[in-house]
Amino acid sequence: xxxxxxxxxxxxxxxxxxxxxxxxxxxxxxxxxxxxxxxxxxxxxxxxxxxxxxxxxxxxxxxxxxxxxxxxxxxxxxxxxxxxxxxxxxxxxxxxxxxxxxxxxxxxxxxxxxxxxxxxxxxxxxxxxxxxxxxxxxxxxxxxxxxxxxxxxxxxxxxxxxxxxxxxxxxxxxxxxxxxxxxxxxxxxxxxxxxxxxxxxxxxxxxxxxxxxxxxxxxxxxxxxxxxxxxxxxxxxxxxxxxxxxxxxxxxxxxxxxxxxxxxxxxxxxxxxxxxxxxxxxxxxxxxxxxxxxxxxxxxxxxxxxxxxxxxxxxxxxxxxxxxxxxxxxxxxxxxxxxxxxxxxxxxxxxxxxxxxxxxxxxxxxxxxxxxxxxxxxxxxxxxxxxxxxxxxxxxxxxxxxxxxxx
Numbered sequence: 001x002x003x004x005x006x007x008x009x010x011x012x013x014x015x016x017x018x019x020x021x022x023x024x025x026x027x028x029x030x031x032x033x034x035x036x037x038x039x040x041x042x043x044x045x046x047x048x049x050x051x052x053x054x055x056x057x058x059x060x061x062x063x064x065x066x067x068x069x070x071x072x073x074x075x076x077x078x079x080x081x082x083x084x085x086x087x088x089x090x091x092x093x094x095x096x097x098x099x100x101x102x103x104x105x106x107x108x109x110x111x112x113x114x115x116x117x118x119x120x121x122x123x124x125x126x127x128x129x130x131x132x133x134x135x136x137x138x139x140x141x142x143x144x145x146x147x148x149x150x151x152x153x154x155x156x157x158x159x160x161x162x163x164x165x166x167x168x169x170x171x172x173x174x175x176x177x178x179x180x181x182x183x184x185x186x187x188x189x190x191x192x193x194x195x196x197x198x199x200x201x202x203x204x205x206x207x208x209x210x211x212x213x214x215x216x217x218x219x220x221x222x223x224x225x226x227x228x229x230x231x232x233x234x235x236x237x238x239x240x241x242x243x244x245x246x247x248x249x250x251x252x253x254x255x256x257x258x259x260x261x262x263x264x265x266x267x268x269x270x271x272x273x274x275x276x277x278x279x280x281x282x283x284x285x286x287x288x289x290x291x292x293x294x295x296x297x298x299x300x301x302x303x304x305x306x307x308x309x310x311x312x313x314x315x316x317x318x319x320x321x322x323x324x325x326x327x328x329x330x331x332x333x334x335x336x337x338x339x340x341x342x343x344x345x346x347x348x349x350x351x352x353x354x355x356x357x358x359x360x361x362x363x364x365x366x367x368x369x370x371x372x373x374x375x376x377x378x379x380x381x382x383x384x385x386x387x388x389x390x391x392x393x394x395x396x397x398x399x400x401x402x403x404x405x406x407x
Contacts, residue, residue, distance in 0.1 A: 128192030
């Protein structure tokens with residue numbers, strides 16, 4: 001059974017390549033009772049056999065094997081061996097039952113989350129639902145006129161969205177329901193993210209690059225709001241939205257001024273420092289599983305380690321791209337100030353960067369080398385192999401190759 005099969009197709013679209021890891025293996029609801037009944041039958045048969053033969057009979061049969069031997073010396077050791085074997089047998093049979101009992105009786109507590117009023121998450125989702133001319137957002141390449149018309153029609157809503165980014169927020173997870181109650185809100189947030197990207201493009205068309213940068217950063221902030229305090233599905237949605245703003249910033253990074261570059265570096269560092277620890281996400285997901293699916297879920301429902309690893313790799317890939325952009329901007333800022341690229345990333349501190357970002361996959365600085373009028377900068381990626389800067393296939397953040405920024 002796949003826990004996320006009920007997610008609407010629209011959500012799968014926004015998750016792009018990450019939709020393939022939305023499924024976590026869960027045993028069917030009948031699995032736990034069948035296991036419990038089977039264990040009960042085995043225990044009953046075994047106890048019945050013991051009652052028929054008798055404990056003493058077992059000991060006597062063991063003692064009878066000691067022919068021509070002093071029973072007063074060997075019998076106690078035989079009895080001790082039988083007791084050890086019986087103890088191990090009891091442990092093998094009853095420990096799984098005891099483990100299932102404690103898992104049923106003591107599920108993880110529901111995370112204590114203060115729900116703000118108003119909740120910025122819901123306010124932003126509502127504003128996204130209310131956007132007019134939203135069909136423009138589904139076009140692969142809207143014209144400049146279409147972009148401007150969309151922004152003009154939604155200027156007040158987009159302004160309200162920027163203000164709502166400052167509100168306290170939390171993903172409204174229902175821990176008592178296996179249904180994803182907040183999926184409708186996800187659709188609104190997705191639409192708002194696309195609308196904010198259009199606003200940034202309109203600002204660039206109007207010759208306001210600083211405003212465009214601010215709007216793209218707001219898209220990344222929106223992505224962060226879409227995932228904080230949520231489940232695995234929310235984390236994947238967060239990554240898709242945040243990556244949308246990040247990609248747009250990477251596309252314009254060569255055309256912004258040194259002053260704007262320095263401010264952008266600081267903003268990206270601030271955002272990166274606010275990333276929610278993955279351990280917290282896993283705790284929320286596990287607590288939701290145990291409470292939403294009841295006692296059968298507490299026994300039989302567990303997210304596969306491969307799913308956790310894939311989601312963590314997705315988060316690390318996003319973090320790596322963010323840090324790569326920080327380093328890339330710092331290298332370009334160094335060149336603007338010194339007339340040449342640095343020989344090593346360590347030369348960026350402390351003027352361009354207070355400290356070097358590290359690759360989340362390796363815990364070490366990124367691979368960097370100047371190459372004439374260009375430079376090479378990349379992360380080894382999830383596979384940990386140095387492929388010389390050869391990028392992974394498009395939208396494949398977990399395959400062979402290295403993580404790089406687009407030229």
